[in-house]
Amino acid sequence: MVVVEVLIVLALIALNGVLALSELAIVSARRARLKAMAAKGNRGASAALLLAKNPGRFLSSVQIGITLVGILAGAFSGATLAERFAGFLVTKGLGIELADTVAFVLVVAVTTYLSLIMGELVPKQIALRNAEGVAARVARPMMMLARIASPLVTLLDLSSQAMLRLFGQRGEPEQQVTEEEINTLVAEAASTGVVEPAEHAMIASVMRLGDRPVRAVMTHRRDVHWLDLDADEAAKRKTLLEAHHSRLPVAHGTIDEVIGVLDLKEVLDACLENRPIDWNALIRKAPVVHENIDALDAIEIFKSSKAHLALVVDEYGTFEGLVTTGDILASIAGQFHEGGDEASPGATPRADGSWLVDGAMPVDEMAALLHLSLPAPRDYDTAAGLALDQLRRLPKAGETFTAYGWRFEIVDLDGRRIDKILATRLPAEE
Structure with missing residues (x-):
């Protein structure tokens, strides 16, 4: 009889672990991966998506x-097992009151320990290691549980929604993936070797490209070779x-007076x-774009043009590059490197931890390198532009x-152009 009661308690703790595992797996599973699994015919993934859409229920x-x-x-361990264990201690010579206290404390301690390990910590760690796979396996049983307890679930869900409204929380939580989360995910993949360092750098560059105006990637008029x-x-x-x-x-x-x-x-x-x-017969027309359009929009223009080159103008129609x-x-x-052109060095690390930055280096690349939080929007696109924005005048060497x-x-x-900038991190106390 005692063995049966112990097995019942262990089964209840294991069931608690399954519920805890299911809760964390479905809540933390990435919807994109679940959708991919569902597209391959995984019915559990489809059920997990349905549960994730209505987390309240x-x-x-x-x-x-x-x-x-x-x-x-608690009822089995505190009432049944503790009573039987107390009887066993009495047979060993302990007083009834002391045996009841010792039995109750030991049974509760062991049950709590097993509940923490088997019912919470281990299941949740399993869920975190493979959230999508676990979610796909437990989703359908969880849907069955929701149907069985539907009346009580509806009452609890409505009560929870009412309480949330009292705290000013209305509607469903927004499920948005931010650019920072994507960058963090790619960085984690690069640190584990899933993504090559070169791939990581290119993905980060593509993400930055969507935020750049075309003037940030163009060749300035002073550097344009023309006929x-x-x-x-x-x-x-x-x-x-x-x-x-x-x-x-x-x-x-x-x-x-560019004509083509x-x-x-x-x-x-x-x-x-x-x-x-x-x-005159050899001159071809080239598309003309405004300096403030996104660089990604320029790609679409190139797709519809045979010139592979676009003229950039400002709001007054003046040629800018x-x-x-x-x-x-x-x-x-x-x-x-193209022909006799010298590629811009960008930024060069120095032995003391400082960086020698080219003035023409895109400021978003410099910000990513030095971990700067620059304001957005801003009126400059290069490291030299940052210096001019801070100093508000043309500086001296x-x-x-x-x-x-x-x-x-x-x-x-270089004349009136800022050519090189030395960036040194300030001590923490400054």
């Missing part, structure tokens, strides 16, 4: 089961020989076929400013 069902199990386990259509033939050929790109914008006299794009291959074809070069498919790719995969827990020193100027 599911939690009420589980709580009813846990409460009943706890009451029954002057009004120049003489020798000057035009010299420009083509010195060009490091396969396509050049063409303008009349000044870069502000020239494909150097077509010029080469004319030369190889000994045909006279008709410059150009953006190419190569610029978009470089913002994702990093800079490439050697000037410093502090921001976001770092000290920034203007190391070098």
